[in-house]
Amino acid sequence: MAEVMINASAVTRDFSISRGMFRGKQRLQAVNGVDLTVTRGEVLALVGESGCGKTTLAKILLGLLPQTSGSISLCGTPIGSVPRLDLSRMIQPIFQDPYSSLNPRKSIGSIIGLPMRVQGIEDQQTILRRVEETMELVGLPPRLLNAYPNQLSGGQRQRVAIARALVNRPQIVVCDEPTSALDVSVQSQILNLLNDLRTELNLTYIIISHNLAVVEHIASRVAVMYLGRIVEQAETTAMFRNPQHPYTRALLDSVLTPDPRLGVPNTQLGASYPNPIDPPSGCAFHPRCANAMPHCAQTAPGGTAHNDAYVECHLYSDAGVAKAG
Amino acid sequence: MGNRVLSVRNLSVDIPLADGVLHAVDDVNLHVDRGETLCIVGESGCGKSLTSLALMDLLPKKAIRTIGRLDLNEASILDYSERQMSDVRGNRMGMIFQEPMTSLNPAFTIGNQMVETLRRHRDISKSDARDLAKQMLEKVGITAAEQRLTQYPHQLSGGLRQRVMIAMTLLCEPELIIADEPTTALDVTIQAQILLLLRELQHEYDMGLILITHDLGVVARIATRVAVMYAGQIVEQGTVEQIFENPMHPYTRGLMRCIPVPGKTRPGEPLGSIPGMVPSLIGSFTGCRFADRCDLVKEACRKSDVALRDVAGKTQAYRCVIDPQAMTKVA
Numbered sequence: 310m311a312e313v314m315i316n317a318s319a320v321t322r323d324f325s326i327s328r329g330m331f332r333g334k335q336r337l338q339a340v341n342g343v344d345l346t347v348t349r350g351e352v353l354a355l356v357g358e359s360g361c362g363k364t365t366l367a368k369i370l371l372g373l374l375p376q377t378s379g380s381i382s383l384c385g386t387p388i389g390s391v392p393r394l395d396l397s398r399m400i401q402p403i404f405q406d407p408y409s410s411l412n413p414r415k416s417i418g419s420i421i422g423l424p425m426r427v428q429g430i431e432d433q434q435t436i437l438r439r440v441e442e443t444m445e446l447v448g449l450p451p452r453l454l455n456a457y458p459n460q461l462s463g464g465q466r467q468r469v470a471i472a473r474a475l476v477n478r479p480q481i482v483v484c485d486e487p488t489s490a491l492d493v494s495v496q497s498q499i500l501n502l503l504n505d506l507r508t509e510l511n512l513t514y515i516i517i518s519h520n521l522a523v524v525e526h527i528a529s530r531v532a533v534m535y536l537g538r539i540v541e542q543a544e545t546t547a548m549f550r551n552p553q554h555p556y557t558r559a560l561l562d563s564v565l566t567p568d569p570r571l572g573v574p575n576t577q578l579g580a581s582y583p584n585p586i587d588p589p590s591g592c593a594f595h596p597r598c599a600n601a602m603p604h605c606a607q608t609a610p611g612g613t614a615h616n617d618a619y620v621e622c623h624l625y626s627d628a629g630v631a632k633a634g
Numbered sequence: 635m636g637n638r639v640l641s642v643r644n645l646s647v648d649i650p651l652a653d654g655v656l657h658a659v660d661d662v663n664l665h666v667d668r669g670e671t672l673c674i675v676g677e678s679g680c681g682k683s684l685t686s687l688a689l690m691d692l693l694p695k696k697a698i699r700t701i702g703r704l705d706l707n708e709a710s711i712l713d714y715s716e717r718q719m720s721d722v723r724g725n726r727m728g729m730i731f732q733e734p735m736t737s738l739n740p741a742f743t744i745g746n747q748m749v750e751t752l753r754r755h756r757d758i759s760k761s762d763a764r765d766l767a768k769q770m771l772e773k774v775g776i777t778a779a780e781q782r783l784t785q786y787p788h789q790l791s792g793g794l795r796q797r798v799m800i801a802m803t804l805l806c807e808p809e810l811i812i813a814d815e816p817t818t819a820l821d822v823t824i825q826a827q828i829l830l831l832l833r834e835l836q837h838e839y840d841m842g843l844i845l846i847t848h849d850l851g852v853v854a855r856i857a858t859r860v861a862v863m864y865a866g867q868i869v870e871q872g873t874v875e876q877i878f879e880n881p882m883h884p885y886t887r888g889l890m891r892c893i894p895v896p897g898k899t900r901p902g903e904p905l906g907s908i909p910g911m912v913p914s915l916i917g918s919f920t921g922c923r924f925a926d927r928c929d930l931v932k933e934a935c936r937k938s939d940v941a942l943r944d945v946a947g948k949t950q951a952y953r954c955v956i957d958p959q960a961m962t963k964v965a
Contacts, residue, residue, distance in 0.1 A: 358821040359792075462911050463678075492677035493848060497892040497905035504902060519822055522851070526894035526901050545901065563826040565851030566896055569874040573829045573855050582791065582821075 311348035313385070314481055314513045315370065318344050320379035322365055326586060337586050339365040341537035342379070347530075349480075352507065352514040354528035354545075356521060356560065358582050362537040363517045367483045370515065372396045384480055394428060401474035405486035407466030411458040417444075418454040421472045428477060443472045446509075447502060464495035471502065475510070483515045488523060500527055521564045525549050533557045536585060536593040543618035553620040555598045592623065600624060639810045639842035640689070640727075641665040644702030647684050647693060654916040658684050658697070660866040666810065666842035671833075673853040673874075674846045675889075676863035679912055682846045685863070686812045689844075690729055691719050707809055725755040728803035732815035734795035738787040744771075745783030748802055755806050770801040774831060793824035797831070804835060810842040817852065829856055850893055854878055862886050865912050865923040868942070872950030882945060882952040882961050884928045922955065930956060930964060 320343045325334040340362045347353050355363040368374040370381065372388055381388045383399050391399075401424075404410040411420055421443060422436045430436060441451060447468045458466055467487070474482055487503065488496040504527060507514060518524050524531060525545060532542040533556065541554040552558045559576045578597050583589055589596050595605040605623050613625045647659035659681040666672045674682045687693050688701070704712045711722060723729070731737045739747055748767035752758055758766070764783065771779035774797045787795055796816065803811055813832065817825040833856060836843050847853060853860055854874060861871040862883065870883040881887045891906025899905060910927035913919070921936035922928070928935070934955045942951040945958045954961070 358823060493850065493889055493892050494677060494908035497894075498907045500894075501904045501907065504904070521822065522894045522896065525896055526899060526905070549896065559823060563822045564896075565822075565826070565829075565849070565855050567850045567854040567878060567890070567893060569854045569857070569878045571855060573833060574826050575830060576823055576826050578823050578827070 315347040317381045354524040357534035361534040400481040401479040403484045406490045641705045648698045671843040673857035680863040681866040725806045728808040730813040734799045774801045812844045814846045870952040876950045
């Protein structure tokens with residue numbers, strides 16, 4: 310059995326939203342009872358539409374946001390009991406936009422070395438050596454050490470962001486839309502780099518992306534989120550070959566593969582994404598679902614697990630109900 | 635014929651900067667027919683957005699546009715005054731931008747903005763304009779249109795806002811719509827819906843559509859013809875099948891190798907990439923602009939400028955020194 314790197318159980322995060330003067334607060338469940346296990350070397354992709362809670366979940370894992378309830382352990386130790394600095398040595402983020410995530414007034418060397426200084430390493434020589442090592446690792450030429458972010462291209466900036474995340478040699482890296490701000494020709498370079506680094510440093514990735522072609526290419530397992538819950542989770546090839554949840558099917562249908570013989574797909578996801586403050590009753594997906602049944606509006610479906618895959622849908626939880634195609 | 639909605643010849647855009655003139659768009663020729671979708675693809679900074687702004691005469695003040703011919707419906711609009719141009723914009727050529735939040739006025743209701751658009755271009759009473767606006771919202775698939783008219787842009791979701799933008803653009807039934815990255819800010823599920831809507835409406839009104847995007851998936855699914863831009867120039871153009879099934883320019887070929895394609899690229903295996911960077915377009919430039927990044931580069935590439943070369947009975951063209959036979963062998 311592979312070593313468990315992340316173990317989250319029943320993680321929930323509420324926000325209270327003001328509805329205006331004198332009207333009190335309302336509760337928004339951004340993450341609602343998420344269970345997640347990620348083993349070493351895995352690449353778990355979190356996919357879903359905007360507002361489904363994937364970024365909130367990532368922030369909780371990074372320790373940037375406390376969960377309202379539930380428990381998370383990283384590398385076997387519960388998040389709450391680990392000091393901040395130790396936690397940031399275990400898990401590091403890479404953000405979407407390398408144009409806003411790098412301080413324009415610091416040199417590249419100083420940006421990449423900052424996490425080491427934060428960890429209390431003071432010896433300049435140690436920092437410099439490690440920064441140079443890491444730059445080489447991510448394919449940045451050493452001459453850029455004293456350059457500033459505005460002198461770099463988008464792809465180079467994203468390499469700097471990756472180097473900064475890796476300089477303290479974390480075990481887990483959370484990539485929030487790592488390539489969506491980049492051009493096509495640069496995107497593939499970054500994806501290749503992330504893949505190489507994973508094997509080289511034995512990293513575990515959590516990748517948040519809405520680009521499902523990228524997910525299929527890089528992820529080993531996919532978790533589909535809808536309104537704060539993971540509605541389906543499966544190994545990547547299995548999910549892309551045989552999606553179970555109607556929402557997953559609609560998501561996969563809407564992927565525009567570059568094939569000029571196919572037209573624009575009709576996903577039949579009629580209604581728009583529901584308001585998370587006022588989620589639909591029963592199964593949260595039922596107003597948009599092509600296979601909705603009468604009782605979907607009343608009771609929330611339980612989870613069904615089979616062969617390492619997990620799905621939350623009445624089509625599968627009710628024994629004897631014919632499977633919809 | 636009478637089919638050609640827009641035709642532009644020899645369009646260039648220069649931007650004077652402190653350290654020289656930036657040749658952002660260089661000698662672009664384009665045309666669109668009724669019912670046709672022309673996709674302009676390219677990476678950031680290739681000049682695709684400036685090209686579209688130049689067509690509408692909406693370039694930033696300091697940019698200099700030089701243009702040989704600009705015909706809308708086979709009549710030149712090149713010498714139109716600013717006043718006449720503003721009648722053309724919105725009325726005969728509509729534009730849809732990437733971020734609907736920034737192109738709608740946050741201080742006015744949807745109804746207000748739609749009625750104003752209509753009354754700006756047509757002699758029509760307020761209540762008639764409101765009825766038309768409502769019908770148009772229903773046409774683009776917005777439910778409870780009456781209520782939406784009284785709402786402000788911030789009260790709508792991104793997908794709804796983009797639908798409102800499309801409805802607003804269609805109000806005056808333009809002959810041509812230019813859409814600059816219309817779905818980039820939207821979720822994949824909404825993206826498919828918006829593209830489907832655009833295509834249906836285009837057929838219904840028999841409009842020409844110019845779609846500017848960097849997403850090759852979108853291009854493949856919606857385009858009739860494709861123009862690939864690189865560093866301010868069109869480096870290849872052709873029908874969508876030609877571009878995706880038989881790309882000729884090394885840059886187009888490189889782009890195709892960069893994207894993961896389910897069934898073709900194997901998960902986990904390295905993707906193709908294009909090394910290097912786009913050259914600076916400030917000052918003069920001789921030779922092929924892609925030469926520094928090209929794996930087929932020869933001496934001739936840097937010597938003189940490369941012209942577009944027609945292939946496949948003039949339906950496809952590419953800008954490269956390597957002749958078609960040799961190019962096919964490389965592929």
